[in-house]
Amino acid sequence: MTTTTIETPIGQAQPMVLNMGPQHPSTHGVLRVILELDGETILSAKSVIGYLHTGIEKSCESKTYSQCITLTDRIDYLAPLSNNLGFCLAAEKILGIEVPKRAQYIRVLLTELTRITSHLVWLGTHAIDLGAMSVFLYSFREREEIMKIYEYVSGQRMMTSYFRIGGLALEPPPGWLDKVQRVVDAMPGHIDEYEDLLTKNRIWLARTKGVGVFSAADAIAMGASGPMLRGSGVAYDVRRAFPYSSYEEFDFAVPTQTAGDCYARYQCRVAEIRESVKIVKQAMNKIPSEGPFRAELPGVIAPSREEMKTSIEGLIYHFKIFTEGFAPPPGEVYQAIESPRGELGVFMASDGSPKPYRVKFRTPSFVNLQALPNLCVGRLIADAVACIGTTDIVLGEVDR
């Protein structure tokens, strides 16, 4: 048996490059982070994205405006109604359509339910990444109830595509508000349960307090929005700054913290769930029991089924809208909404043809992820997991 001697060079220690992802349970999707480590300390964190790039923006250019709505669900797949809303509002802005109040309130209600489901997923996954496994099961149990509401209202648990340009796709079915009532009655108790498990938990505090500190100036410079920005003390919420879909009529607080660490963002998001419950309750009281669920604009918004079946104009408009589509006036708009992750902007450029000329989705996850080095450089490798979790990224949004 021959023996070989291995020469171990003694000298300068070199940083180790560790690849995290793209397949990794804690990156919440196909995200690759190239970490340069000195022992356990992170010297640099470089994100490599594009693994989920499916060319949604390019696809939108070859579809009519209504056909694009189903694509928008898939961008931020944990808050599909938010994406629908952003796209529809942008198209309605170009067309100059006024959506009936009833549809606006229903949109607000469903979008706030979406915010709750998205934050529940975030809470469950963030907690399980840091070792608190029970929270994951509880938050997904709550989320099931809301998915059942989506299924009842739109036929789909997740990719609802329930909003259309001018209002909603369908009349909501009878009794749906009772189901919503049951959910919002139970939700505050559930949030108290989660807070019992986490908020004063020594391990949770040790893993999130002081971790991933992000100053307000850095947050603004890096374009962070949503809880990433509000956790650092900047009270910017698109629903307050540039209200859309009658949000100005609702009474809700915008939770802000000043510490700028993971714990502050956790507190913001949990408080946001409570605020969303408040908004849903107000919306339920505001929704008129009768009224149109879509605006009327012949030639642009499809007529109702009865109209289509009983009048010749209805039939002609229906045919034209679903074959050729409708042509908005040429122009460009940028419509921003407050998605659960931050400012979701839809830039839409129309050239007067039935297909959008350019649609750009300014997704909060793409911009917030850029700030990852600000959060975790200089900290230990275990904090990288906490920092990725706190940015609340969805890779469908990052890559589109």
Next chain:
Amino acid sequence: MESQERGQKEEAPAVGKLRQWDTNAVAEVLDFRGETTIVVPREHIRRASEFLLAEPSLQFTFLSDITTVDRFPLEPRFEVNYHLLSIERKMRLRLKVRLAGNDPIVLSVTPVWPTANWHERENFDLFGIRFEGHPDLTRILMPDDWEGYPLRKDYPVEGFR
């Protein structure tokens, strides 16, 4: 929003301030659905950005988005749009830079707003716009060895590239 309350003849305050600072920086002002767009000539974009950031009555500290529109076969082919936001003043503004198809180069605004880093990389990756002075202008969404700029109008939606 502010612009909707003002009369139609009034301009957004940013336009007036920018004109006052340097009339050459404002080539054209467009207004559509209450949104103001200032067309800025390519050579002025960096300085105009610095001005809009620092001017105390404007404070456009937040860059929301950089988006390019490809107007092929019209010239100037590319329009690079910068979406600015002033959190304090609750104002939005769009700056537009028009670039020719055979010369899509513009100065990077990463020194002004660090968030522009990834936005400019994305526009380079998908449209081929070169941002001079960018610290790391490499592809971000497409694989590193991809050839072609997918979101250009002369690039097919599907099929062989």
